[in-house]
């Protein structure tokens with residue numbers, strides 16, 4: 001039994017929540033304390049993968065890494081409620097009409113721990129979930145399998161559910177983006193209305209920042225600047 005199954009304790013550090021007088025805590029009653037909330041380090045800026053908007057909530061710092069390890073490696077199911085504590089009400093509204101597509105995880109690991117980590121977190125903000133993208137065979141992305149081969153290691157079933165839907169791909173951590181790119185490749189043939197991505201954390205969020213030199217605004221500003229320079233000549 002998780003020590004914080006006794007109500008009123010922070011899911012992460014087990015500190016009593018009764019002492020928490022912050023306005024956010026009084027309004028939303030998050031299951032973690034203010035101290036732990038602040039140790040999730042928020043990212044800022046716009047991100048994208050394969051030209052699809054990507055929301056990255058946190059930096060993959062030591063705190064996040066430890067909480068994720070306790071959740072996935074030590075099978076602490078109660079921590080499913082810890083990651084989105086700060087975002088839950090917004091996500092419920094923002095993605096109320098989306099179909100949430102879960103990034104595939106290792107079946108042997110899920111069997112051992114008795115739950116699918118991404119699925120358990122997604123269920124905290126939606127009931128409209130698609131789990132039809134799976135791994136063809138067991139592999140760990142950190143193993144010698146080259147990242148670009150990930151696309152050949154995934155398959156999709158029951159993709160008809162994606163037709164005309166607003167799709168949100170959900171994953172816990174984005175590293176190279178190869179899994180997300182492979183998922184987009186499997187999803188697009190079913191012509192969803194839109195595709196967005198939500199991930200909890202990245203160790204290098206800047207890697208997914210839009211390429212300014214290619215963006216419309218950058219090219220527009222560059223063109224205007226050239227015209228102004230010509231006029232000054």
Ligand SMILES: [Zn+2]
Pocket residue numbers: 010011012013014015032033034035036037
């Ligand atoms: Zn805490």
